[in-house]
Amino acid sequence: MSVDSLGSVNGWIAIVLLAVGTFIIRFSFIGLLAGKTLPPRFARMMQLAVPAIFAGLVLPLIVIGSHGFALDERWPHVIAAIVTGLVAAWRGGMFLPVVAGMAVLHGILALVA
Amino acid sequence: MSDTAVTADARAARRAAFRAGVRECLPMMPPYIPFGLVCGVASVQAGLGEWGALALAAFAFAGSAQAVLTQFLISGAPLLVAVLSGLVVNLRMAVYSAAIAPRLAGASRGQRILWAAFLVDQTFMFDEVRHQRGEHRDAAFSFYLGTATVLWPWWLLMNGIGAFVGAQLPASWQLEFTIPLSFVALVVPLLKARPQAMAAVVGGVAGVALFALPLKLGLIAACLIGTLAGLATDALLARREWRRSQAGDAS
Structure with a gap:
């Protein structure tokens, strides 16, 4: 898959996935698993x-x-x-x-x- | 009477902490310039478009992961592998999240979301230093907002300039080479400990050796192999330490 064929829809999917995934990582222990500790x-x-x-x-x-x-x-x-x-x-x-x-x-x- | 005095004091302390957060972030602004510009350029090269570049900077707010994602898209990796590689780079933020969580005992849901949204290497380091200095937690959130108020718009601005202007700079400048150079600058201070150095050496060699792996899975494989090498080094050092203590007891 070349850069040219990375359709704009795919580009936005990549942006959304990275942004949401990154937020989940950041929010993990602060919010989602509050009170739990990291092994x-x-x-x-x-x-x-x-x-x-x-x-x-x-x-x-x-x-x-x-x-x-x-x-x-x-x-x-x-x-x-x-x-x-x-x-x-x-x-x-x-x-x-x-x-x-x-x-x-x-x-x-x-x-x- | 005294209640209002206390809250006025607290408010003044929070305002001072916010200003301190802004002030202490100012020296962090120049280092963002080359990295932000290059991330903006790379996003456009990766086919995300100028507005995509801005959206990525705004909502991911993670330079290393942005650079990894765009490098992978440019080199033709499948979308999911590119995203996964970017997320692996961001896994370190789970460590930050776990470190900060116990300090947020009284924080509201909204405050927790904001703490998470702007949790990057620099903002984490600032809070870590304040925590270790034993500063009062009441003003920590205000200080944190002060740092985010500087760093987030600045990061957006640099990415925007990179995307809208930088993409037209001549290719002979090899501006894209500042991405690996900035990673070198990021990783070198981590290598003072031997397990980390071993993880880096093995991960680097594996990255080159496995570069041609299909689907660009070489990086994730290199990360796993390097991490295992680091864990093995941990175990070796622990065993040597244990032997030394045994020898010490015997003598």
């Missing part, structure tokens, strides 16, 4: 799922190019991501790390071109 093992799994899913999402976006895994094509993006990670570890926040990474990416691309 500690489940809470721990969700703590660990966050870095797992972010890394699982991010690494392909960095190293996979137009034709699959391609470090020879994507190495500027890899370096940019490492710079963002280092700045984030050093200073925290989001603005500075992202700007630093993008600056490095465009610096490399300008040098290589």
Whole structure:
């Protein structure tokens, strides 16, 4: 299914499903299950799922190019991501790390071109 | 007499807390700029349309999940897999919900709905810090509304600019690459603990290895595998700790 064939109806269905599902998650213990506590093992799994899913999402976006895994094509993006990670570890926040990474990416691309 | 004085005091305290919530949120506004713009751009690229982009920002109010949903739709994933992946990213909010729930003992139904509606990483962190400082809970809701009054419209504005203007920016800027970069910035501070780092390494490698899995189910599989790796690391560390304590007893 290409982007073009994502009809506007399907787009709105996706929006509604994500919004309603997200609200149910947020409202879960505040409203729906008020008075219940989260089983500690489940809470721990969700703590660990966050870095797992972010890394699982991010690494392909960095190293996979137009034709699959391609470090020879994507190495500027890899370096940019490492710079963002280092700045984030050093200073925290989001603005500075992202700007630093993008600056490095465009610096490399300008040098290589 | 004293009753009205007390309520006037309480009202003044609530107004002060609201203003403090607004004030403490102001430094959070710049980080929203690149992420919000890119989410708006990505929503349009995913075929949601400009108004869909705004609706998604307004009613999901969850940048990471918006980015995941739109990335998945762009890469041609089925709608349900895209939504499910976005919801998995938001599961962490169940942890926030469980953490905040005991502090809302006297809250009305309407207040609880509002607490849930604006529960994001930043607003949760603010309440967590106030709670740990032992601040009085009476004004917590006002403070929370102050933070939401800044962050929600600001998030909408950035998404709107991204959707209506940003989509026309030249592709050579590679603005979409700020999405993975902002995820890197989000996840790096979590990696100081070894189980989390293991979950990230294994999840990342699995994400690349399983990228070609049909229906784009690779991410959900990577999340499961990474989580299991984190749990295994927990168990290993606990066993090592136990051995060390045994050795300590013996000596």
